[in-house]
Amino acid sequence: MSTAIIGMPLSRVDGRKKVTGSATYAAEFDQPGQAYAAIARSTIAAGRIVSIDLSEAEQASGVVAILTHQNAPKLPYRAHKGDPDPVVGERLHVLQSNEVNHQGQPVALVVADRLEQALHAASLVRVVYASATASTDATQAQPVSPGNSTTHPSETRRGDADAGLAAAEVKVDQTYVIPRQYHNPLETHATVAAWDGDKLTLWDKTQWLHNVADEIASVFDISSEDVRVISPFVGGAFGAALRTWPHVTLAALAARVVGRPVKLMLSRREMYYGVGYRPYTVQRFALGASRDGRLTAILHDGWQETSTYEEFRESLPHATKFLYSCSNVYTRHRLAPLNVHTPTYMRAPGEASGIFAMESAMDELAFALGIDPVELRLRNEPTRDEAQDRPFSSRSMQECYRLAAERFGWSQRNPQPRSMRDGHKLIGWGVASATYPVHLQAASALVRLLPDGTAEVVSAASDMGPGTWTTMTQIAAETLRLPVGKVRFNLGDTKLPRASVHGGSMTTASVGSAVQGACQKARASILANASTNDIAEAIRRLEHPYETLFHFTPGDAKKRFSMHAFGAVFAEVAVDPDLCEARVNRIVGSYGLGRIVNPKTTRSQVIGGMVGGIGMALMEHSPMDRRNGRAVNANLAEYAIPVHADNPPEMEAIFIDEHDPHVNPLGVKGVGEIAIVGVAPAIANAIFHATGKRIRELPITPDKLL
Structure with missing residues (x-):
């Protein structure tokens, strides 16, 4: 009998349960005697609650209880910092005071016998506010240096980037903007909470079960051993379910108060106020180079939005420090506190955003130098991690570019913008690097x-x-x-x-x-x-x-090696010159991911990441109402994401045969995050090649190409 099971394209062992509907998700764990909860949310971005009128809501049919800051039990909220939680700041203490920190903050919780009754009664809660001056416009934000972090310092220097830029024969110095983006998984968040004496069971949508137990135990000041969390299936999350959000606390609190199990489900609209998102980001990226394409300076100065009560930080400039060889590198990462709820990790947090700026700037530099974009990247390929002065555990970037370029047919590219056509449409080819660290x-x-x-x-x-x-x-x-x-x-x-x-x-x-x-x-x-x-x-x-x-x-290999997955992404777009609509015709990505346990599910991950990158490049953004911080398109009718008709017929993933004995005993590097990295800049670079217009603010919608 062959024992080579690792590496087989095995179909999902849980696939039958999913396609037949027998896979059970958080909201489907109904309990005997269960009640339903609905949240009434703040309509202001900052201030305090003056009064709450519950008279009409309390008379509504089926209402069991209504909780506000005036009658909710005071919760201990012991300190707890799980990996997904910001190091600086304090999480929202829900229904514990009259202070309002952001639009959509829970101000009351209605518990009723049926879901429809709870929702109706929640709409009858009347709140009078004393509004305070709120900062909700990210475009007018004033970024500041964040609190200290040993893992991600706010500033780093290698050499003298200013001098290197000043002495450079060719320079690129531009600003790139990424709007707020939302995860929008198929399954919205839900929690069913049930107490048995002092022991609590939570059926919850989560990406980290024990972290939910630890967080809720800290909120209620009980032992983590007394909190059981069950979550066998999760219908997508992309980072949205890493943290334990306030609705989990509310479900547990409601269940304790009414003495029966309580189910609390977030609507699609509530997902825009109740859980995190990829933050609005502005990045200045400057490159200096010699005429032969050798980098002499890299400056990466970026900032992102966060809430006023927590400092959420992405690893925005992390890849800048090691992706290319350069003696003079400066990075700075700042935060802009706003009256919004806290952002969170979204697929490839930091890398997806930072590399959009980096790889767009590299494409601009290639055009200014008259050097092929692939060749420019290969000329600046490092032999070791110059930021940490460590060898890479393995780095297959050159092989990724060789294989993907060959498969894509890159040698047939005419470098002149607007030079390639398919009938009436302008054709553009673009490329970008991808990387993501190996975590353990x-x-x-x-x-x-x-x-x-x-x-x-x-x-x-x-x-x-x-x-x-x-x-x-x-x-x-x-x-x-x-x-x-x-x-x-x-x-x-x-x-x-x-x-x-x-x-x-x-x-x-x-x-x-x-x-x-x-x-x-x-x-x-x-x-x-x-x-x-x-x-x-x-x-x-x-x-x-x-x-x-x-x-x-984990051992100490990370102290001796720089460990990352790498990839090269090639994209072809077609742009209608009259309608200014860009569509992706094909994407080819090649990746060094270490050992591939299952090429079938790995390919599925990469294709999903490519689709996410298409959304990031061409569709996804959520404008804010500057008066109150409200997301104006908090639904799937107006928050555009790619559907099958938007996706190219050709999306190909190539995996390098890469053996890395240092990363972990299995030799795997992971694929979920890197799959989206590099896709958006490859598309943006292809659009420039097709049209001659460089768009530096995502998404690239038709109005920006007019």
């Missing part, structure tokens, strides 16, 4: 071998769509030397061993390493006491189930 966290897994010859492997991981159910099954099956059909993997419950956060492209690396370690330990133990080398036969001889727990802890 501690994780645990348990394997249970059963006398019927099967194995159960469990860890409290999440799966928002990348295929965790499947990849963990493959890792376990290959490590145990069992057929896939003999292995069952389970996740999504804090009663299982603690897992890493399901974000940052680290799930397979972290949880997968724990699964691999547990299976290696179990296999070695069973075979050591068996009279056969056949693991299946040894398991069948067991008189009782055998189980073993394994705790994976």
